[in-house]
Amino acid sequence: MKRQLPPGQFETEKWPILHTGDVPEFNEITWNFRLFGEVKQERSLSYKEIMELPKTISTVNMHCVTTWSKFDTTFEGIALRELMKLVEMNEGVKYIKIFGYYNRERFGYSANLPLEPLLGDDSLFVYRWKDKNHDWHDIDLKHGYPLRFIPPEEFYLWKGTKWVSGIKFMKADEAGFWEERGYSMTANPYKEERYR
Template identity: 75%
Template sequence: MGKQLPPGQFETEKWPVLHEGDVYEFQEETWNFRLFGDVKKEITLSYKEVMNLPKTIATTDMHCVTTWSKFDTTFEGIAFREFLNLVEIEPDVKYVKIYGYLDGNRFGYSANLPIEPLLGDDALFVYRWKDKNHDWQEISPKHGYPLRFIPPASFYLWKGAKWASGIRFMKEDEAGYWEQRGYSMTANPFKEERFADTNFIFGKF
């Protein structure tokens, strides 16, 4: 049985490079990963501390809002739930913003997501990948090295973040970088939720 291609998408075996701003240049001594927001205590992790967390390998599909879809890429990384396990969140926290570097600003890029769909193996902060045409290799700087968040296939790929830098836990949903520019808050490719609905207000519903 073939894979289901979301409406308006075409299949590719390539992994196109698309991002805003400059390619982040990783420096381990200055890099860290921050867990903050509606939590009892904020946590900042070094690169070594992040890489010492339990690892997960999962195969997923990627659907980009620019209309390409890539099936069956296998990633190794740290599952979202491993970071969630490190913090005690406040009552009623249901959403996160996942941040990434943009033109030198470590919180310049962000994507908002509900927590519940991120608890499986398919919500990964990845550092290496393979597919049927490529053996295991580190993700390149253009693809988000040292750490890139890949969302579940039930979201368009912009809900991920290259050069991931932190997670903010939130009680209320809040628009991220592309959502502030008119893109859908929910971003389900199978419902073709590319752009905000008519009730969208800049920054929030």
């Protein structure tokens, strides 16, 4: 796996915790995950149904817009492609928006992403992780428990929605939470695409 530090970044072995808004409580009974937008029929999955989906383990490099980079973190989770198998998308879907909780609003946070780069093993909805200093353990609440999206390293980590609540499938790109506040729509750390 390559270990290229993007411009303006420094390497850390820690996984810093950064977020805006409250940390939501998890209730397995009421929690569900919605697949909607440009699909023939919407789906809603319980926590149990999500956790019964096929799992993927992948090692990812993470790059945060606040300038830290963490290499070689291994995650276990559900690949985006597994969730895509559960719906029939309308023709022309090229983007998604991944939603998460923000100040108790189920769809208060979102991040937009192009679909094509997300079809590999490095686009995961994760629930546990390890690195050279830690054995396997669940992600904690502040990191997005019970489920958090980790994008490929070609995207800054704000695209990695915490406390995920659903995926909207889209034909046209649409700004998410930070993009509406002036951050880059494309967010490539190697091109230092921090702001619009």
